[in-house]
Amino acid sequence: MTGVFDIEPGPISPPAGPSTRRRQVLVAGGAVLAAGAVIAGVLTAGSSGHGRAQHAAVTSDGLPHTSVEVSPSACGHGWSRPKTGQQVFDLRNTSSAASEVDLTDPRTGAVYGEIEGLAPGTARPMQVTLGNGTYAFKCLPDDADAVTGPTVQVTGATGKSGPAAVPVTQQDLIPLTLSYQKWIQARTVELAKKTEALSAAIDRGDLRAARAAWLSAHLVYERMGAAYGTFGAADKAINGTTAGLSGGVHDTRFTGFHRIEYGLWHSEPAGSLRGPADRLVKDVRALRDNWPQQRMDPAVLGLRAHEILENTMQSELTGRTDYGSGTNLATARANLDGTRVLLGCLRPLLKTRDTGLTLLDSSLNRTQQTLDEQQHDGRWTPVAQLDRTRRERVNSAVGALLEQLADVATLTDVRRTA
Structure with a gap:
């Protein structure tokens, strides 16, 4: 694999809490059987x-x-x-x-x-x-x-047995989870610096620089998707949408990246964005400072590899979370980076259980190339401006990858053995 996968050793995960997804099939060879x-x-x-x-x-x-x-x-x-x-x-x-x-x-x-x-x-x-x-x-x-x-x-068989997988235990996943938590810690430090740069640009009234700083900071956060569940209320404060808010984009409870995005791309003056930017910096710093005390659930590590891009399909490729920047595909690309990091952690377990890793690697690279083709001269094509052919290519690439990641979730599901 390329990109983040090669750089980061390993760990993983998004929404916390025990998995409720029922295992229905045993998977092997990178395909649902x-x-x-x-x-x-x-x-x-x-x-x-x-x-x-x-x-x-x-x-x-x-x-x-x-x-x-x-x-x-x-x-x-x-x-x-x-x-x-x-x-x-x-x-x-x-x-x-x-x-x-x-x-x-x-x-x-x-x-x-x-x-x-x-x-x-x-x-x-x-x-x-x-x-x-x-x-x-x-x-x-x-x-x-x-x-x-x-x-x-x-005895006497002329063919091979169907697929099988050695069960994964929670003890197998603990060191991978700890490694991923350390990776997230480094990202929270990076995120704090970039949100401070965003706030500084807004403070001096340079909204052009603020728009560039917004995207840079937001993509750091979007690469951390496997840990969102452990973030708890901090996730909504930092990256929440207007869902459930009666006042929509004007609701006082609408905060974080998307509140600032709306203002930056809807001609709000810098003065009206200083408060939301200061709050974002405060919330990010709290996340950074509190993260060392948090504990991710190892049992859901593999499931998160699937859920990151599942959320991408539902939220980013539909444009539901676009508040004016038109950068949903950049977000999807950042989510893919986060998925690679997660798979990097899981690879020691997958190497002995999944014979379809080569196909998975190819699918990851194909999806990355398809998304990268939507960026031209540093600007990402908004989802709403994709023609039918390009939209189908993007959806097809992500959808096919999702199927393979479902297999990863099944193979790494913690199974009772005693």
Whole structure:
């Protein structure tokens, strides 16, 4: 990769708080796997008493099915005649507690299939492709220790197994998160200096210089997207929009970069911008000074790699956050830089889990080139002025990259192992 990715060692992240995104598929090779791969948590069979109609729906796929018991005392029981190739395990929870179920390689811990939240008395299908090797079901009931079922040897396969990934633990992510937090600390120092330069230009009435200083400072902030959630209320104060403000751009609660952007590009006099600029400097300095005491959640590190550009797609490529500068694509480019930094942190884990890193690198470079093509003589084309062809190219590049980053989020999701 190029750019920030090569410069920064590693760490990651945006909105804080535990991830609520449900894992539904196991990902490998840089692509979400469909038929012939691992599918989990997609279909719910409901109660085991739903009768023939439901049984027919599950087995009409033409694949061999094996009924497997899920419980602390009989985890994996029922799988006595192993088959090779694509197949379905109908997992039945016969216990009194909800459970997660993984199909694993007991030697390495690699997961070939997973189902979350299998309720008592229900059954759900797990579709996998099995090649030669050893396998075992691991049952992880709520509020109880994990139980690994009997090891099963599969032989005689003519093809390879479907994808698998060794689970990532919180301990794996802690050093990467700490490294990223140090990177953010350096950015807060840089941000404070640039917002002070913006305020100084406004103080002396040089609005042309202020517009250039505004963009320079704002892009520093936009590269820090993986940490926004940890910023808490500071994020809204520094980079909030008019969303939810009854007075719109004239609301006294409208502060930060976008308040100053509106004034700079709507011919407000310097005197009216001194107050918002002074407050921005104050808020940024507080963020810089308080950041060493903050702690990011390692468990959401991989998810943030996807969420940064997801937010870019929703807010920047639609022009929703343009208050006059027309620099949404510059912001998108800064968000891409932030994503590279995050992936730089995650790369030690991805190298051993994701065979599609080369494709991901190519997609990152393609997206960067597509965005850079929208800058001419130091000026960025406003989103509203993109013709249809260029708009489609930008959306397509970011959209394709988002799909690959969803795989990163899945592979680096913290999984329970005990």
